[in-house]
Amino acid sequence: MDREQKLKAQRETQKRYREKHRDKVRVANRKYKKEHKEEIKGYQREYHKEYREKNKDSLYDREKRWRVSNPDKVKRQRERYFKENKDDIIQYRKYYFQKNKKRLAQRKKEHRTSNPEQLKKEHDRYYIKHKGEILDKQREHRNNHPEIKRAYGRTQCLGLRENKCSKCGSNKYLHFHHTDYEKDEGFTVCAKCHKKEHNKEVIL
Ligand SMILES: [Zn+2]
């Protein structure tokens, strides 16, 4: 008898035994499972991992198809997962952000410059949503700085603002940037360049 035949015969014997002593086998199996719970779990995990590794592509496709056809379930799953792991997720996000700060900022910047329309849409949405707050803040700022308020008034009266940004030449959203509020000194800038001017001051 060769090895193959031997094994086959062994399996047959085992099968017959199991059929004959079904209850006994069940009890023994249950006992074994209970006693070797962790071991079995580890083994299953290992097997599962191997199986996934081997069938990566087909599994991925299948999961993707499932996700596409069950958006509600996916949403619920995500929500549940987030709820259960909230602290960990937030912590990880913070960690990830800190670790990749420079790269993320760079990507955001690139995305913005390559999608100016989307950026404008975002700004508009933000403005509509926070209009009240923004106007309040502006008013508060003007009230806290009467010298600026007066200077703005004089800028309009004196017609200091020209029709073109002195930095980039744009003729849209023009402001007058004061280098000295009391002396009405300054130059015309577009909103974008104006922001840059003030950021310069903060950095310096
Ligand atoms: Zn400009």
Ligand SMILES: [Zn+2]
């Ligand atoms: Zn200014």
